[in-house]
Amino acid sequence: MTSEFYDAIVIGGGPAGSSAAAILAAKGRRVLILEKEKFPRYHIGESLMPYCYFPLERLGVVDRMKASHFPKKYSVQFVNIDGHVSHPFYFFQHLQHEASTTWQVLRSEFDQMLLDNARARGAEVREEIMVRDTIQQNGAVVGVKAVSRKGDPQEFRAAITIDASGRDALMLARNGWRVRDPYLNKIAIWTYYKGALRDPGLDEGATTVAYLPEKGWFWYIPLPGDMVSVGIVAEKEYLYRDTRDIAVIFQREVGNNAWIQQHLASGRQTGQYWLTAEYSYRSRYCAVDGLILVGDAFAFLDPVFSSGVFLALRSGEVAADAVDAALAAGDVSASRFRNYGDELCKGIEAMRALVYAFYDHEFSFREFINEFPHLRGDLTDCLIGNLFREFKPLFGGLAKFADIPEPLELGKPLTER
Numbered sequence: 001m002t003s004e005f006y007d008a009i010v011i012g013g014g015p016a017g018s019s020a021a022a023i024l025a026a027k028g029r030r031v032l033i034l035e036k037e038k039f040p041r042y043h044i045g046e047s048l049m050p051y052c053y054f055p056l057e058r059l060g061v062v063d064r065m066k067a068s069h070f071p072k073k074y075s076v077q078f079v080n081i082d083g084h085v086s087h088p089f090y091f092f093q094h095l096q097h098e099a100s101t102t103w104q105v106l107r108s109e110f111d112q113m114l115l116d117n118a119r120a121r122g123a124e125v126r127e128e129i130m131v132r133d134t135i136q137q138n139g140a141v142v143g144v145k146a147v148s149r150k151g152d153p154q155e156f157r158a159a160i161t162i163d164a165s166g167r168d169a170l171m172l173a174r175n176g177w178r179v180r181d182p183y184l185n186k187i188a189i190w191t192y193y194k195g196a197l198r199d200p201g202l203d204e205g206a207t208t209v210a211y212l213p214e215k216g217w218f219w220y221i222p223l224p225g226d227m228v229s230v231g232i233v234a235e236k237e238y239l240y241r242d243t244r245d246i247a248v249i250f251q252r253e254v255g256n257n258a259w260i261q262q263h264l265a266s267g268r269q270t271g272q273y274w275l276t277a278e279y280s281y282r283s284r285y286c287a288v289d290g291l292i293l294v295g296d297a298f299a300f301l302d303p304v305f306s307s308g309v310f311l312a313l314r315s316g317e318v319a320a321d322a323v324d325a326a327l328a329a330g331d332v333s334a335s336r337f338r339n340y341g342d343e344l345c346k347g348i349e350a351m352r353a354l355v356y357a358f359y360d361h362e363f364s365f366r367e368f369i370n371e372f373p374h375l376r377g378d379l380t381d382c383l384i385g386n387l388f389r390e391f392k393p394l395f396g397g398l399a400k401f402a403d404i405p406e407p408l409e410l411g412k413p414l415t416e417r
């Protein structure tokens with residue numbers, strides 16, 4: 001078995017891995033992406049948030065996004081159980097920048113574009129190779145053990161490895177580092193409709209969040225080709241109360257929201273129903289000597305505010321800069337990634353506070369803004385993805401309406417073994 005040497009190995013070619021790889025390769029680093037699938041491949045997570053613009057700009061793909069057939073998303077709107085629609089939250093009313101227009105993407109095409117971009121910037125991409133484990137030397141990660149689809153074992157070595165393996169979360173699974181968020185214990189069921197109703201004009205590409213009983217909710221995301229992605233997120237006990245058949249559960253819940261029922265009536269359900277449990281989690285550690293975690297391989301947060309792809313792109317970007325500096329210093333020890341972990345966790349905590357508020361039975365955005373109009377800007381910043389700044393007053397305000405959690409003491413580098 002031959003072993004090849006790189007500056008960085010990236011496990012997984014999703015948005016986090018592709019962005020980290022593209023940035024490192026553009027800096028002249030020798031980068032290898034190992035991806036277990038053959039792209040394009042299906043993936044959930046289709047609604048972007050406005051601040052995705054900035055990592056996409058750095059990656060040089062904004063023009064491709066503008067020229068794409070992805071529906072433009074100008075807003076998000078909320079719908080009560082009885083079908084009453086809130087005034088849409090238009091991003092351009094809060095952000096005077098072209099970033100305020102974002103997109104609903106087909107992840108197969110979006111992820112392919114990002115992977116091709118990493119390749120064009122000089123990263124080597126090998127698909128259909130699954131990383132099974134890391135190779136360690138004196139307690140530090142120095143490479144990976146992988147297996148091709150045909151079953152051939154392979155080894156690759158690098159100064160540093162970036163775990164971007166998504167919710168498979170290789171390091172979390174291998175080391176038992178996945179810590180579930182105690183209260184965000186939901187499941188999601190989703191499928192696709194062709195020919196379902198779209199709202200007119202500016203709202204045609206809007207994300208709609210439509211409430212169900214017990215603080216469950218539907219997403220309704222218009223996609224290219226007259227398709228709509230429709231999914232439910234709710235507590236397991238609520239969804240499984242009389243059956244475990246996910247198609248039956250989905251159709252039963254359609255009947256529980258008048259807006260969803262009306263919008264789907266003209267459409268035809270197509271393809272399979274999908275299910276995921278394993279909701280929000282974070283890794284105990286953000287890095288060990290010779291390895292750093294990015295995207296869902298580090299943390300996953302309930303998707304109600306569409307933050308996942310943004311956090312993946314952003315963590316890939318920040319990690320790439322930290323890795324480049326570490327390589328330049330000839331020191332890839334875990335402690336170099338403390339700022340990376342702190343910064344990422346700060347952003348995740350801001351979003352997490354908002355997610356907790358969303359699920360709190362006492363909380364209403366309207367009442368919150370009526371009581372604290374001066375916090376509207378902070379709230380808006382969270383919703384559009386301007387997460388990496390101080391939010392103390394917002395947390396204080398939210399705590400008057402909802403049970404806001406303490407920040408999790410997780411995500412530091414593992415500096416001692």
Ligand SMILES: Cc1cc2nc3c(=O)[nH]c(=O)nc-3n(C[C@H](O)[C@H](O)[C@H](O)COP(=O)(O)OP(=O)(O)OC[C@H]3O[C@@H](n4cnc5c(N)ncnc54)[C@H](O)[C@@H]3O)c2cc1C
Nearest residue numbers: 012014015016036045047131165166295296303308309312
């Ligand atoms: C129900 C649901 C709805 C969501 N909705 C949204 C939304 O509307 N908007 C949003 O922004 N986000 C959403 N998300 C979150 C979003 O899907 C993720 O946050 C995002 O895909 C994370 O990107 P990533 O690059 O970290 O991981 P991924 O996109 O999962 O990429 C990881 C890649 O690693 C590969 N891989 C895994 N293991 C290995 C291995 N061992 N070896 C080699 N390759 C490997 C995988 O094949 C995959 O291509 C949603 C998530 C769920 C579950």
